Amino acid sequence: MRTYEVITYGCQMNVHDSERIAGVLTDAGYAPADPGTQADVVVFNTCAVRENADNRLYGNLGHLAPVKLAHPGMQIAVGGCMAQKDRQVVVDKAPWVDVVFGTNNLGSLPVLLERARVEAEAQVEILESLERFPSTLPTRRDSAYAAWVSVSVGCNNTCTFCIVPALRGKESDRRPGDILAEVRALVDEGVQEITLLGQNVNSYGVEFGDRGAFAKLLRACGGIDGLERVRFTSPHPAAFTDDVIAAMAETPNVMPSLHMPLQSGSDTVLKAMRRSYRSEKFLGILDRVRAAIPHAAITTDIIVGFPGETEDDFAATLDVVRASRFSAAFTFQYSIRPGTPAATMPDQVPKEVVQERYERLVDLVGEIAWAENQKVEGQRVEVLFANGEGRKDAATHRMSGRARDNRLVHVAVPEAAQDRPRPGDLADVVISYAAPHHLNADGGLLDLRRTRGGDAWAARQSAPQAVPAGTVLGMPTLARN
Numbered sequence: 001m002r003t004y005e006v007i008t009y010g011c012q013m014n015v016h017d018s019e020r021i022a023g024v025l026t027d028a029g030y031a032p033a034d035p036g037t038q039a040d041v042v043v044f045n046t047c048a049v050r051e052n053a054d055n056r057l058y059g060n061l062g063h064l065a066p067v068k069l070a071h072p073g074m075q076i077a078v079g080g081c082m083a084q085k086d087r088q089v090v091v092d093k094a095p096w097v098d099v100v101f102g103t104n105n106l107g108s109l110p111v112l113l114e115r116a117r118v119e120a121e122a123q124v125e126i127l128e129s130l131e132r133f134p135s136t137l138p139t140r141r142d143s144a145y146a147a148w149v150s151v152s153v154g155c156n157n158t159c160t161f162c163i164v165p166a167l168r169g170k171e172s173d174r175r176p177g178d179i180l181a182e183v184r185a186l187v188d189e190g191v192q193e194i195t196l197l198g199q200n201v202n203s204y205g206v207e208f209g210d211r212g213a214f215a216k217l218l219r220a221c222g223g224i225d226g227l228e229r230v231r232f233t234s235p236h237p238a239a240f241t242d243d244v245i246a247a248m249a250e251t252p253n254v255m256p257s258l259h260m261p262l263q264s265g266s267d268t269v270l271k272a273m274r275r276s277y278r279s280e281k282f283l284g285i286l287d288r289v290r291a292a293i294p295h296a297a298i299t300t301d302i303i304v305g306f307p308g309e310t311e312d313d314f315a316a317t318l319d320v321v322r323a324s325r326f327s328a329a330f331t332f333q334y335s336i337r338p339g340t341p342a343a344t345m346p347d348q349v350p351k352e353v354v355q356e357r358y359e360r361l362v363d364l365v366g367e368i369a370w371a372e373n374q375k376v377e378g379q380r381v382e383v384l385f386a387n388g389e390g391r392k393d394a395a396t397h398r399m400s401g402r403a404r405d406n407r408l409v410h411v412a413v414p415e416a417a418q419d420r421p422r423p424g425d426l427a428d429v430v431i432s433y434a435a436p437h438h439l440n441a442d443g444g445l446l447d448l449r450r451t452r453g454g455d456a457w458a459a460r461q462s463a464p465q466a467v468p469a470g471t472v473l474g475m476p477t478l479a480r481n
């Protein structure tokens, strides 16, 4: 049986697409490669958002060229946004690549691999639009107790820094019945937590004429027995409506956390970014969310150094950050992405200016996040334990998980393995002290609940082949909307 490995760059969309790539390959008779062994098929699922993405991809392909020579029959495939963008360029630069496939035809990968083998020639197949909604593809999920569920793909916005509309096309919405059927099936398999995924979840439903569809979807998730936690990413401030806030507040299994990208606090920069909200609207949404859900943890994405950003514009961003009291922020230095309108804008900000502003922003974000985290000290919170996240500290027996508001919590757990939570289990803990980017609970477990999610995780341990072979490079960043 031929083996595979999937190497993933980029956002959650790509992480979930990699689960589909693994599912499609498994269905076609491939098996995940054992850790430490050389896979027969290496798939790169690429990202086009970061400046150095090209360098990293071609660097990795360069390392694999001699490996391929030493392993007759080995194949290399490149998919994802970079493949969609660069197409033939990939095989021109790295002629030892066997297959280049796009974001719209993940399901064709086994056929393309076979064709490349038979014809002894690289296959490049990129489709401009979706063959079928990718959720109909078989999926091998990384986690037994948490799952991504796509509500839409593509985006109808035209943010000038973003390559997504050019590469992933117009928004296509999945029907609510299909989404809920997938969620119910996942819960039946032991999944405790789902994250509804779309480039712009607030515009979900526009395609089939129901502007209230996303709020209805959240409420419908609330009616699914056994589904402990519902999250979503990412909303766009322009389309954020009060019915979504009401649905979040009134649906007990929708978690009190919100990740809403700000990108800039300057209205001039927001206009140049073609983001159709202004800072006042953004802050108004946060006020209404906090009025309805007082303990909501709010996180964001911010880009520093967008073309034309002045010191005054940057100061406006710092002002909005101070007013917003984010519990965390993903901060990015603007970098030119060929193919985006911003790439050719005048007044690109010099790198050293971007770096200096970035450092000031990171300091402020860290200071506020720490102060926000300290407010949770002494409180009892529920933690869903996770696999492979955060600190693994054998000496003090710590495990990590996420609180309901999505804060990362490191928990002191019993010494005896049988008394410890399994990934997917739930427990209440008291927060002993806060750090800028996580919380610590040193007092142990107050109320450990063995869950079906933990059972599902344990079942996977006895069937290691069920876990897809793959690597996610770097921290998966949130979709940049």
Ligand code: SF4
Pocket (backbone or CB within 6 Å): 155, 156, 157, 158, 159, 162, 163, 164, 165, 199, 200, 236, 479, 480, 481
């Ligand atoms: S940043 Fe987000 S909302 Fe804007 S175009 Fe890209 S995907 Fe769409």
